[in-house]
Amino acid sequence: MGFFWDTKFHVESCCSDSPTPSSSPLWASIVSILNSHSIKITGKTLGFLNPLLYQMAKECPNCLKDITVGNNKCTSTICTNQCKGFQAACGWDPVTGLGSPNIGNILKYITKLLEKNKTTITQRKIYLNFTELTSDLREYFSNPSANLTEKLFPWIYYSPNNRTVNDFKGEKNSKGIVICTGNEHFGVALVAIKALEIIENELPIEVIYSTSSDLSQENQDILRKNYPNIRLIDLSTMSFNDNYLKLRGWEIKSYAVLASQFEQVLLIDADVLFFEKPSILFQHELYIQTGSLFFHDRPIITKGHIHWIESFSIQSNRTYPQRTQESGVVLIDKSRLFFGLLAICKLNDYHERHRITYEHLYGDKDTWWIGLHMMNLSYSFVPTMTAGIGQIGKKKKQTIICGHLLHYDEQKTLLWWNGGILKNRSQNKRDLLNIEAWNVEGQWRIGIYSCLSNNEQQPRKFTSRQQQLLNSYHRITTEVFHI
Structure with a gap:
C-alpha cells in the first residue's frame, strides 16, 4: 500500500x-x-x-x-x-x-x-524464585546484556521514550531531594516543601509521581505555580512503562530514586520534617564510606526474615541489621550503587512485590538494604536506635511521650521525624499534635497514636532553635489544611 x-x-x-x-x-x-x-x-x-x-x-x-x-x-x-x-x-x-x-x-x-x-503486556519473566533472581542480577552486574535487560527490567526495555538503563544514572556530581506524593498526601507534601524553605534548605527538589490519577493536574499546577524551581517527574511518561509497574504506593520510591536526575539522592517521605538542614546527611562519615545511609525502625529483624533472606543470598557471609529499616529518609549514591538500586527496584516490581516481597516484608522498607545485600554491595545504618517526639502524658504512673518516630545521630543531634504536626494523617487531617518533648527509645506501644516510655530517661525539652522550627511548622500546617 x-x-x-x-x-x-x-x-x-x-x-x-x-x-x-x-x-x-x-x-x-x-x-x-x-x-x-x-x-x-x-x-x-x-x-x-x-x-x-x-x-x-x-x-x-x-x-x-x-x-x-x-x-x-x-x-x-x-x-x-x-x-x-x-x-x-x-x-x-x-x-x-x-x-x-x-x-x-x-x-x-x-x-x-x-x-x-x-x-x-503480561508475557514477561516473573521471578518467584529469588535465588534465580539474585543470580540473574549478579550476571547483569558483570555483563549487562540486552537479553538480561529485557528479562529483568522490561519496564525500561519497553519504556515509552526508548530510554536505556544507563540514562538513569543522574547528572554527574549532582545532589538533591526527591519527594514522592500523590493526591492523598499532597497536603503534607506541601507542608514538607514549605518546611524545607523555613530551614533554609539549599538542595534542589524533585516531586515524583506516576500518572495524573496519582497526582492530579490541578495539584501539579499548584506546584508549578508556587514552586517553579521544583522539577516534577511523571514516571509513567518520562521514564517507565506503567503497564508493567503500576506504581501507586510504597513501591514508587525506589523507582523515583532511579528516575531522579540527581546522581546522589536524598529521598524523603511526604510527611518528613527536619530539625537540621538535610544536606548535612551527605556529610555523614558512613555515607561517604558506602554511598548509602539508612535509619532503623522499631521492629526487630526476626529469625523468619533472616531465614528467608538467606534462602536467596548467594555466597554471602555478611551480617544482618538487628532492626528493620525506616525508609522515610534514604540516601543513595547512584554512581556507586547503581546496580544495587536496580536490584531494589526489582524487589518492588509488580509481580515480585505482590507475590513474594511484600509477603515477607512491610512494604518497601527493608528492600533497600536487601537489594544491596543481594548484590554484595556495602550499605550503612546510622548506629542509633529510635526516639519519640510528641505530647507528654501519664500511663500507670509512667511518663510517656505519644506522637511520632524521631531520628537522631551519634551525637544525639535531632535530625528528622515523620508524621509532621498531624496526630495521625490517615485518621484526621485537622487534629494537630501538641509536640512538647522528645525522648530516646525505651518501650514502644504502637497504635493509632504511638507512645514511648523510658524508665531511665525523662522526656527532654527542645532547644530554642528547635522550638522556633516547631512553631513555624505548626503555623504552615494550619495554613495548608485551613485549620
Missing part, C-alpha cells in the same frame, strides 16, 4: 518515471515499526493487513480514504493507468482502494489501537 498525502503530492508522485512496488521504503518502514511493536507486546506480527486497514478506514476516516471513487478518486491525466494498476508512488492500494491523506493520523490511530490492547 502507498500513501496519498494531498493533491499536489499525489500528482507529482504519479508522474514518477520509476514505478515503486507495494513494498516502498515508506510503507515498508511503517509496517516494520508496527510489526516490531506488535511482536514486543503480543509476541506475533499484525499478520494480513487488509482487515486492519478496513477497520482503520471505518473508525478513522481522516486516516484512510477510498481514492478510487467519489471526490477522492485519482483524477490525474498523466498517470491514470498507473493508478488503475498499482504504483506505490500514486499513493493507494488497488486491493483495498485506500489511500491516506495524512500519515500522522494513521500513527495516532495505531497508537490508540495498541493502547487499547496494552493489557496484553
